[in-house]
Amino acid sequence: MPTILLTLVLLGLASAAYHLGRGKALSVSADGAPLHSLPRYHGYYVALWCGLPALALLVAWTVLEPQALRALMIAALPPELRGLSSQHLSLVVNEVRNVALHGAQPSSAAVAEAARHYTALSATGSWLLTALCAALAVAGLSWGRSRIHADARMRNAVERVVGVALVACSTVAILTTIGIVLSLIFESLLFFEHVPLHAFLFGTEWSPQMAIRADQVGSSGAFGAVPLFAGTLLISAIALAVAVPLGLLSAIYMSEYAQPRFRAVAKPLLEILAGIPTVVYGFFAVLTISPFLRAVGARLGLGIEAESALAAGLVMGIMIIPFVSSLSDDVINAVPQSLREGALGLGATRSETVIQVVIPAALPGIIGGVLLAASRAIGETMIVVMAAGMAANLTANPFAAVTTVTVQIVTLLVGDQEFDSPKTLAAFALGLVLFCVTLALNIVALHIVNKYREKYD
């Protein structure tokens, strides 16, 4: 039976189990015994016993089946195919699958035979699964039903299952995060076998091109990441210099001065800025901002390059305005009206109230918004690729082309080198640095928020 159908059948069984359980509980209570839990909890209990084990089996089976099928199929291959190198073997396996599942033309009799075998195996497996699930479901149902009696604490049992389910969900999220971090760390460790840590962190030259063949002319690769860090910092600083004043001031205007009707229109409009795809911002930077900057620069006698940190930073700043403004607007609105009235009642003007009372009270939230915007800026790639270039210059000159950590990660990974060359592994090391910086930003933000949070009730 297809998995989806099976799932639906199991759910159907579970709902039937619910009614059975509830019905039995009702009849128990009709006999005069006061129930500890409401009948519906008895129903939930039986349904859980009926559905959960079978569904768990189904999930485990779905996850493990391809591996098992593959191993069984390889074991049945003729020896000359089985002895192939692992890469060729997986080509054969793929072909067999295509023949079996999609009706592709087999290239040899051996493959055709293997495909038949594969089909047979998976059909058997499917029947086996269906039978097992049905058996488990029925067994669970009758077990759960047999446990129903007046004093059974079904409500507590269901509560425990709910708790476990919640923990399981958060565990998935946490494990995923840990997995990502671990893989970053392991790949980075591989990288640091090729390139020493200090050369990576403090080296000032970045040219990751490596000779692919021994006879090729080419540099042996330099992995000093300082120019990338500098470029990232420069662009992020420019972006924040644009976004923080604009975002904060527009938030203040919208929450303290604007008519509610204006605010209702303007706030969503401003938030659209965050929804524009970054590629579009990239166009905007390349086609509008850069030429404009160059023209202005020429007037003023400044040499502004076609690709410049300034253009990228300005556009990125516009992109992250909503992060600052929307969050600031929320926290400013959350400042209790009584504080405003307190200040106004003392004879403060509106702007005095805002600057001296409202903003300080909202500051932790505002800083949180700014740090969020900062980590967004640090992680941004597309705009920089398009507007700031890829040249790893170590410069603080905003008119020159620079590159950032994220851009280099992309260029490192789109190359056609093997996955274990230093060039590719460098991407993971950069990713790790990026992760650490963002993490640090978040920790600092949390710390600030907690330290200066005022409690309003």
Added chain:
Amino acid sequence: MNQYIPKGTAKVSARGLDVFYGDKQALHHIDLDIAAGEVTALIGPSGCGKSTFLRCINRMNDLVEGARVSGTLTLDGNDIHDRRLDVVQLRARVGMVFQKPNPFPKSIYENVAYGPRIHGLARDRAELDEIVMNSLEKAGLLAEVESRLSESGTSLSGGQQQRLCIARAIAVNPEVILMDEPCSALDPIATAKVEELIDELRDNYTIVIVTHSMQQAARVSQRTAFFHLGKLIEVGGTEEIFTNPCEPLTQGYITGRFG
């Protein structure tokens, strides 16, 4: 039956004051005088417009979307709705203490220094210190906070916070202090302290206090005004109102028959 105060001695006086929130009329044609150097209590059932009247006196209702005021309201004979009147100046002359203590999230010192700072009342730090200490002293809070002036105002207890708010209002040296149920969030001991304080402040300030407690009105005020459904029913000496009210509505309210 309203007893007007002899002309010239009224600090605040309302004549035909109507207040609307949108289409809803919250106050109907209020005629009320508030004497200088006295405590006037505003009493009445919930929603009768006591806060609304109080907030007219320092024009806090300006902040409310859709609030409209007509009629005249004067402070020392000058119309406070006059276009030429500076609201900021008005609020410096008419201080306010709110129902819930609302200290700024700043240090205790800064809370009190805030008003003098924005109005430039102190020429240097020493003068500012003096104003702050004086105000805290008058608010009866100095002894409790002297050693912790740099701690956050929000770290104080509710009663202390309310006295801090009173100190903050006093620091600007207002002529009138409006108090909207200043003790409703306080326990009996803190309430007693605030009441004592109000009694002391009476000599130097004109005080208008909204309260739901008859006993409190009787203890602290010299005159009492009774509001009902947006109308001023009766105003007179506190003694009289509580012992011998003219209106049956007042009688009913103070004896607890409704409200």
